[in-house]
Amino acid sequence: MPYFDAASSAPLHPVARQALLAALDEGWADPARLYREGRRARLLLDAAREAAAETVGCRPDELVFTPSGTRALHDGIAGALAGRRRAGRHLIVSAVEHSAVLHAAATHEAGGGTVTEVGVDRAGRVAPDAYVTALREAPEPTALACLQSANHEVGTVQPVAETAEVCAEAGVPLLVDAAQSLGWGPVDGNWSLMTASAHKWGGPSGVGLLVVRKGVRFSPQGPADERESGRSPGFENLPAVVAAAASLRAVRAGADAEAERLRGLVDRIRARVPELVPDVEVVGDPERRLPHLVTFSCLYVDGETLLHELDRAEFSVSSGSSCTSSTLTPSHVLRAMGVLSEGNIRVSLPLGTPAAEVDRFLELLPGVVREVRGRLGAPEPARPAAREPAAETAVETAGPELVVDSLGKRCPIPVIELAKVIGEVPVGGVVTVLSDDEAARLDIPAWCAMRDQEYEGERPAERGVAYRVRRRT
Template structure:
């Protein structure tokens, strides 16, 4: 059976060059970077070279990069670290309603610690309004955290404009850029970003490693205590294989980014065009233009997203749905609901996220099997085209997109 991977927003395959390097540092070059003998010194040098490469990918200085276990840890550190270090200055944080749960749950935790959090709404394309950011700033605001690009619908936020506002107001600005780093050009100085989260497994690096960029001079507490690693900011023996793999992935991403963007965007455009032409009663989710190059997200009216997902899997196509069936929850995506979709329409969503290894033949295969699956599921669904529940849904008027 043909196997097609269209779930790169969830994770990417490890690049072969990265995998080779990781193995080398798990076997031959196994020293502890804190050791002063030759085994340790050799590894320490490699860790710092990786730091240089990650910094170069986002236009930062090497000393502003701090390695973590991944994006979730970096998000937690950014929010909790800024909150704790700047509590005397203020207790207000601004974020958006469509952030990753690593941000939203951390904000909920901080609210229990006495902090005030504003959750900005988004428009029908999942984009934050810059004027809303300005309106919500108070003399107590210490941090603005808005993701660079949404993980579900791919919408790119007005990061440059938000960064400018934050700088003018003297407020720290953090962006969760896990979905964008390695796939979209980012310069932290151009965008006035003070803190940035990234994760290796989202751009062909290993899982279990990421980084937090912290601009020099930012007042932030350390993440954990117990050693001098990461300049005393993040204690614990470094994940050397992961770090060198992250560095290599960053190096490859920077070198090939322009070519990869063109390739993936062409596939995305073909897939969106084909789905739109072949399947009626659908809605493209996310901004039609300001979106990540490889993100495709549709709602298919009268169909459950989980059913689509399982039927595609039977055909060898890996994708993801907008409702959290794997967590045992019947609730649809908080992102889609924040965009104004009803529960019924949000439940019928499907994300197809493309990567550098995908081909036109794979797009053709998807366009061959997906319409058949949708038609079959609709023919069996109690929520068929004649359902008053769906027809009364205002979003159904967008179905012909």
């Protein structure tokens, strides 16, 4: 039963399990107490902090354990912003950060702060220059900048060291969300704050890391608490902390070799999927990327059904398609990249994934996609359909323009209907798609780019939005 969603949560590493068991017996007491059970707990906590700090590459007193990566981000961003409140209230984040960062930014904005969201290219990568611009054009002095070490949905590695340099020159601390990369290696460069999450590297749930470099102004928010240097309230989750530190060290010991091996498997997926499945877009930076993660989107496929069919075939993957999110909007990462979101699949391989599982996935995938497309009445692969529109599609001819009414229809139907009628208009003619599905905003332009048609933009319609596409080929 291949589990290909390590980026959501990695299976527990054997070393984590072993350390957790040992610490359950030794580490249940309050490390703040003076008696032997407390002292023993304190020793375990101190040793875990030292081990984690060494692996991270910081001083032990710069690192605290939090209850999760999300809490590390929330508390870290709030503390850094408050610590520099006198300097300014401007926050810079990239558009492809984890939602915990974007939610913290929204809270900051709601509280009167200002936020700049730095865009990314089609590979999901920020340009360090964009941070220079954001710093220069900030509406007020910048208190903090945030950048992930690598993107959690498409695997693109960000230019953290260069961005940290740019920020340092401006005297602005950079917080790096290293959740996806810390198991693979330390975060390079002159960053000021760092966060991570243990269950992403094979540690237990219930443990995040927050590192605040000496000299960085930091003012913890919320009610005071003396634990974890006052930076993370609540009784320490000690057995899990011990397991987190031990497993990080263990994972790192084999990281280079395993990265190379998984990179090979991911290369295979990146190369083979477009060969095996027509109308696929592999997204994310092809070179500067996490070793174990690849994301692609399949035209004319409904992501939820695809996930379901893969699950039936015993492959567990995740998706950034709108139909798989509770809000029915596509992933903010894919939106920021401006790439196709329909039929989106993220494969993230856990440590030790056998090559045979990847091969089986590649064997299965084409049939699964074909089957889902067939069910949805998708057009023939890779050729704009030049046949009659399907009976249920309302097509109106208005001079040289066709209007497709896809109102009330969900991704991928609007794109399928567009693809079916584009052959109806002459080259130079226009198809307008009426849609009230959020995914259409992303997927219609993405389809045009993939199909070499001309996307002319959107305008509000009486109901929904009208998307104009001019036939070019």
